[in-house]
Amino acid sequence: MKPVNLLGMALLRLLAERPQHPYELRQRMRDEGLDRMIKVTHGALYYSVESLVKAELIAPVEVSRQGRRPERTVYEITDAGREVAGDRLRELLSTVAPEPTxxxxxxxxxxxxxxxxxxxxxxxxxxxxxxxxxxxxxxxxxxxxxxxxxxxxxxxxxxxxxxxxxxxxxxxxxxxxxxxxxxxxxxxxxxxxxxx
The missing domain is CATH 1.10.287 (Helix Hairpins)
Incomplete structure (x- = not known):
């Protein structure tokens, strides 16, 4: 399996706390300042969510609609997602990589x-x-x-x-x-x- 990128890691961390829909995930990234360290666009966020679903690291748990708004799918992290996130974090914490600026x-x-x-x-x-x-x-x-x-x-x-x-x-x-x-x-x- 391809390693989870930083945006994917952010999504897994937030979903490990509680199930959420993508809009809420993006808002929480802003609130916690994660968007200052990880580039997140609307397209990148939804692409990452789809990639995590395909890899079975997250799964949809609920689809809801309020009024005329589009449907919102709520996702939760899977056991495989928890395992992959933990492994990837251990790798990131213990590796020194050049960070050109x-x-x-x-x-x-x-x-x-x-x-x-x-x-x-x-x-x-x-x-x-x-x-x-x-x-x-x-x-x-x-x-x-x-x-x-x-x-x-x-x-x-x-x-x-x-x-x-x-x-x-x-x-x-x-x-x-x-x-x-x-x-x-x-x-x-x-x-x-x-x-x-």
Whole structure:
């Protein structure tokens, strides 16, 4: 069987808590911030649900209709789904895999622009990271106050740790550039020879 992707894992986790229909699953992913870590579109969600049904990891338990709304199928996780989810989680937790980032790639290309320009851009990034870190803390605290169990928010703590590390590195590189500890001749110049 093909390994369950991250969206499938999110659906299995939510369905392990209680049977739900896809719209409810998507809303819960938003409420818990899972959609910030796992890309979920309407089409991807329904495709994942269908794939999980075909693999017999979830099963429909009820179809209902309210007024003129379309039918809603409620799904529940199967015993096979619980087993596969547990096995896949154990694999994901114990495996270190490279996670390439756009920022990591941008740092590899730093020598393309003048150092003063890079320092200004890194300062802007630091400000944005500070805002994102504050917002993430507020979201986490609000979910705790709403009664969401801490185990359901561990990924938010992971995200916050990455933001803190990113902010620390960004400030450090910016400071190294400003102090002259890191300097270079830009590989590319702007069309008019000035810095942007």
């Amino acid at each position: 756009t920022y990591g790639a941008a740092l590899a290309f730093l020598s393309l622009v003048p150092p003063t320009d890079a320092a200004r851009r890194l300062e802007l990034r630091a400000v944005l990271l500070e805002g994102e870190l504050a917002a993430a803390g507020t979201r986490h605290d609000a979910l705790i106050e709403q009664g969401v169990p801490p185990v359901a928010l561990v990924e938010m703590r992971h995200h916050q740790a990455h933001l803190r590390a990113d902010l620390e590195l960004t400030r450090s590189i910016r400071d190294d550039i400003r102090s002259g500890r890191m300097s270079w001749e830009p590989v590319l110049g702007s069309a008019d020879g000035s810095e942007r």
